[in-house]
Amino acid sequence: MSLKIAGWIEPQQSRSQKSEHRIFDAVERILERKDFEAIAISEIAAAAEISVGNFYARFTSKDALLAALHKRYERDRTQHLLGAFRCAARPGQPLAERIRLATTAIVELFRSRRGVLRSLIFRHWRDPSAANEEFRERQEMLSDELTALMLGAREEIVHPDPERAVHVGLMMLLAICRETIVMRPKALPNAAPVNDDELTRELTHMLHAYLTTPIPQRAT
Secondary structure, eight states: OOOOTTTTEEEHHHHHHHHHHHHHHHHHHHHSOOGGGGOHHHHHHHHTTTOOOHHHHHHHHHHHHHHHHHHHHHHHHHHHHHHHHHTTTTTTTOOHHHHHHHHHHHHHHHHHHHHHHHHHHHHHHHOOGGOHHHHHHHHHHHHHHHHHHHHHTGGOOOOOSSSHHHHHHHHHHHHHIIIIIIIOSSTTOOOOOOOHHHHHHHHHHHHHHHHSSOOOOOOO
């Protein structure tokens, strides 16, 4: 069955799918250097080596293209992260290694798909209704898998509420990745540049320290 989005119906034929993915790939390349609103359809067509008429035969508008592009990204993200999280959840895997493997997968995804992820964030800011039920279900599934991965080493977590600690720690991790990789491509003034390996190492240390450091008792 074709998946329907306003202005677009997902192609079922292999040849049509390849042609469409060429359009998606072209848009993602352009999104690495430009905001989606600044991209002309003629620029997309030229980058994908198709005619403007061919573009309109597949999408009725740029908005339809953006929705379809985000649909592809959500599928790819789910496949990439679920595979990494489940691989990291090997029985007996130490907490630090679970965090490192999960963080590596997240940093790699954010870096390799930075442009489309940035456009997805902006789209949801402008139109919260764009986050449909399928999108929310995918988000919840990834969140549940990542939380379960960390709680698989629960015996190492010293926080009195492991579930809450993992939830807060993962929010910090994802927020830093979004800000550092996606929303702010350049370092802050006077800040030393941090490459992805260094970022992964620092984030792993941060989250591991948060989960394994006892909370000081309040004075009574």
